[in-house]
Amino acid sequence: MPYYDTSQEWLRQSALLLEARPSTTRITTKYHITASSARRRARDLKRLKAQQESEPTTTTTSTTTKPPRGFLTLKTFDPHSGTTLKYKTTKAAEVSRLILSLGQLGRRMAALPEPEGRDAVMADAPVATEGGGEAAVVVEEKEKKSEPATTAGKGGQGQGQGQQSGGGGGGVGKGKKKKGKK
Amino acid sequence: MAHSSNDEFFAKLVELFDYRKGKDHGSIVLTQKRLTYDQPLPEATSDTILPDLHPPQPMPILIRATNAKGKEKRRAKEKVKLSTVVDADNLPAFFERYAEVCKVGMNTLKPRDRRRKGKAKKKKGGAAAVGGP
Numbered sequence: 001m002p003y004y005d006t007s008q009e010w011l012r013q014s015a016l017l018l019e020a021r022p023s024t025t026r027i028t029t030k031y032h033i034t035a036s037s038a039r040r041r042a043r044d045l046k047r048l049k050a051q052q053e054s055e056p057t058t059t060t061t062s063t064t065t066k067p068p069r070g071f072l073t074l075k076t077f078d079p080h081s082g083t084t085l086k087y088k089t090t091k092a093a094e095v096s097r098l099i100l101s102l103g104q105l106g107r108r109m110a111a112l113p114e115p116e117g118r119d120a121v122m123a124d125a126p127v128a129t130e131g132g133g134e135a136a137v138v139v140e141e142k143e144k145k146s147e148p149a150t151t152a153g154k155g156g157q158g159q160g161q162g163q164q165s166g167g168g169g170g171g172v173g174k175g176k177k178k179k180g181k182k
Numbered sequence: 183m184a185h186s187s188n189d190e191f192f193a194k195l196v197e198l199f200d201y202r203k204g205k206d207h208g209s210i211v212l213t214q215k216r217l218t219y220d221q222p223l224p225e226a227t228s229d230t231i232l233p234d235l236h237p238p239q240p241m242p243i244l245i246r247a248t249n250a251k252g253k254e255k256r257r258a259k260e261k262v263k264l265s266t267v268v269d270a271d272n273l274p275a276f277f278e279r280y281a282e283v284c285k286v287g288m289n290t291l292k293p294r295d296r297r298r299k300g301k302a303k304k305k306k307g308g309a310a311a312v313g314g315p
Binding site for chain 2: 024025026027028029030031032033034035067068069070071072074089090091092093095096098099102103105106107109110111112144
């Protein structure tokens with residue numbers, strides 16, 4: 001159940017998972033807000049318990065006026081194999097890009113061909129994956145219940161697809177470079 | 183529960199986010215998956231062991247949204263559940279609107295740092311921040 005460091009990697013892996021199990025995989029987006037003061041209070045309480053009766057008032061008064069902080073967690077989960085892929089962020093700047101990448105993954109869920117510009121790659125991709133894909137599928141059928149085996153099969157199957165999502169990753173990569181400059 | 187139309191769904195989703203705005207805690211959970219219920223799929227044959235990998239026509243997508251309330255809150259009718267079905271043709275338009283709604287709704291996330299110059303002068307703190315993920 002890994003958390004990925006970059007959204008590109010999450011997107012790539014999720015695309016591969018969807019490729020292997022398009023009808024059972026679901027993507028959950030959780031937007032969660034925690035009151036920062038409550039968090040601090042809990043921490044302070046712990047600290048107080050540890051210290052035991054050492055001026056409780058001074059530590060609690062310093063915690064106020066911080067706005068609540070939210071975070072966003074993206075989770076791709078396939079109940080059949082138990083595969084879970086996650087990505088977590090607190091940056092508002094990433095939201096619309098992430099939702100649009102949900103849209104890209106949605107295209108795969110809907111079994112639509114890749115958007116224009118990648119059609120050329122897609123045109124021969126099915127042929128390429130057919131051979132490898134068939135073998136991987138057989139492996140999956142045999143060992144449906146065992147999680148590591150299915151993920152291995154998925155990896156083999158995904159090879160043909162690697163280039164396309166790589167292309168998508170390249171586009172997003174630009175955004176990352178910009179971030180690096182500041 | 184019947185699914186809402188896309189327009190209805192967006193209207194209610196905005197309400198859901200607005201309701202969350204005044205609060206200092208809580209969640210909103212959005213889910214998407216392929217709609218397989220009541221959808222025609224060819225029988226599995228020896229040729230196509232898993233027919234869902236290459237369906238003959240594009241499949242619709244089911245989108246759900248809830249405010250993640252459970253147990254007592256569910257009994258008190260505070261749980262909100264929304265769902266809509268997006269046809270494959272509508273996907274790009276839907277997600278553009280979806281992204282817009284989410285961007286506006288998720289306003290407690292960290293805004294982009296606009297104090298770059300001040301930070302550059304301080305320098306060391308900024309460098310450490312850039313090094314992070």
